[in-house]
Amino acid sequence: MTLDQLPKDRPAVIRSIEGERSPVVLRLMEMGMVRGAPVSVRKRAPLGGPLELRVRDYVLSIRAADAKRFVVEVAE
């Protein structure tokens, strides 16, 4: 499952990052979204806007298109 499909408030772990390392992806990795990092979706913006994520100990907002690149696994 990719991060954009992750149900709200379900703790998950990033398994892999797909596709090329574009500036956005690299930036997100440097902000802590690397393999093994815990992540959850806190909110989706109204009208299909960006996602609000909890990554490590902070809140980050990214677009759904960028979230697609992150493959996640729901944590037990």
Next chain:
Amino acid sequence: MTGAVVALAGNPNSGKTTLFNKLTGLSQRVGNYPGITVERRLARANFGEDIVLVDLPGTYSLAAQSKDEAIAFEVITGRTDDPAPTLTVIVVDASNLDRNLYLALSILELGRPCLVALNMTDAAKEAGRPVDADRLAEQLGVPVVPIVAKKGEGIDRLTAAIQSALADLPAPYARAWRLDDGEEAKIAALAEKAGHDGIALWAIASLATTSPADVPVVEAQLVAAAREHVALADAIIEKRYEVASALAVASIDRGAGEATSRSDRIDAVLLHPVLGIFAFVGVMAIVFQSIFAWAEPLMDLIEAGVGAVQGLVTETLPEGAIRDLLVDGVVGGVGNVIVFVPQIAILFLFIAVLEDSGYLARAAFISDRLMARVGLHGRAFVPLMSGFACAVPAIMAARSIESPKDRLVTILVTPLISCSARLPVYILIISALFASDETILGVFSVGGLLMLLMYFLSVVFTVGVAFAFKRTMLKSPTPPLVLELPPYRAPEPMAVARRVYERCKVFIRDAGTIILACSIVLWALVYFPREPDMEGFSPYAEAVKLRDATKAAMFTARTQKQRAEIQERSERAFERLRQRSAEKRLEKSYAGRIGHAMEPVIAPLGYDWKIGIGLLASFAAREVFVSTMGLVFGAGEDVDEEDATLRDRIASEYTPLVGLSLMIFFLLAAQCMSTIAVVKRETGSWRWPIFMLVYMNVLAWIAALIVFQGGKLLGFT
């Protein structure tokens, strides 16, 4: 030691700028919105005469993808004109340890002397994750000083630590992770070329997969070499995070459970799918209302004050060109500058409060969907909306947009938004040339509909032009939205006040001088020459004639009533004469000559030289068009858009089609010198203001031409 340079580095929102203020006492602005420090700032430390502090831009990494990151990297490694800092203080947000330690590790691995200031230890404690600074220092092998910069806690300990570190520099940091031997060999090979292991890591992490955005000093061969190690970038970032997490786990007492924080509870409302939109619209409405309406009384007050000073100067100085220059050119020009201050102050008061509280990041989150369609970042929303009140503060507000190209697009299209200065012009034209009170379908008045049309068209053109620029000249992909939503914090009144003050100061100093100069030039164009060729018309001779006629009439008058009538008639005639000579003088002034010279260009739009003068004068400010038309039409200078005489004169000379063409012209043309001046200030050169002047006026001319000529073809007048 003398001339020690201490750099402050850290994540956006880590409290770096607050600490910088505490250590220097300088009015460096602070914000709760990632990415505030645009340039690197220098100030003398208040705890040591010979220590200079450098505030680096807050960044999440040193990867050279943005100018901020490039500056941070260049300064720390001494790649600028200045030598490398003696010591780098890495500000780490204790409530967000993993990510902050990642940056700390990237900096430490560059091998320069560093110490860590562990900030916001109180917030970490409140969140139930207190950090043990001693344990962190022990694990990291670098001095760590716990502080709460906002409250000034631990600052003494930090300054002592800085001074002792400067006296006895900490040993270079050795990285705490290793890849497998083959990969390490590759890094070692690159390190030889780059001169340092840390530079090699930096090159791989930031250059291997992307091209450097703004790094002029990076050697081309280093970029090429880094390219061969694409696969290593992931490994380096992952390893650093492993170390950072391990450090965090070791130094945090994760005793308390993860209770929902205050920010979560506030966000439950402010980012709610429905309530959030209402809150957003409400906040924006208040901001908008405040710059639109609340600034008005202050602006009136300033105008009254300017008028009083002008009166005073008129009374004290002898008549002549010097007095007129002082009254109308200089004092009037200064008035043109300070009249903007209330709007700028109010807008920046709101922006500062919204930013420092953390809401502005949420506003960008909410409006991103809308703005992304145009190709702009959510942060462009506030500047564009503010443009409805006035483009000057709006353009200044575009500073919060990170990408230089997007910021430029926003600056270039903001003046297309119908600002409040266009309103009097629309009102004058609509009421003079259209049956504005007539209703359509019984509900909508013609005037109201025309006004609505103007605002609608202004939004259409703004979006259209922004769209066009984003796809052609300033082509860049829709900016990625990577936006940290910082915890809500109460804004500090002093920091907010300082910011408002700084914005106003910068405007008055940098844009004000240009506005003043333009005001004086415009004044001179209208004022000179003093003895123009009036083509046989002599106000003096006419006045003498009038006086003699009045005297003769008085002589024959028999009753008191007749005398009063004659007196009254004569006064009216004198008034008409005064207006006629003012009219004639204006026609013959340099401005009038320019108006005449403009006729071939503006005649296809349906305008004559009189409107030409108005257009020229509206360069001072669009609403000046109204008083200039008053002057041109001899209705006196002190008219407003409600003046009946002026309306009648305009109605008798122009058709509604000319009116429509003129409104379209005002909608699109760049006429306001203050806007030009502020664009020059914000973009740093004359290139973009001149471009803006050209593109907007060409666009305005073409649109007005289409309206007028098209209207004529369709049989309208």
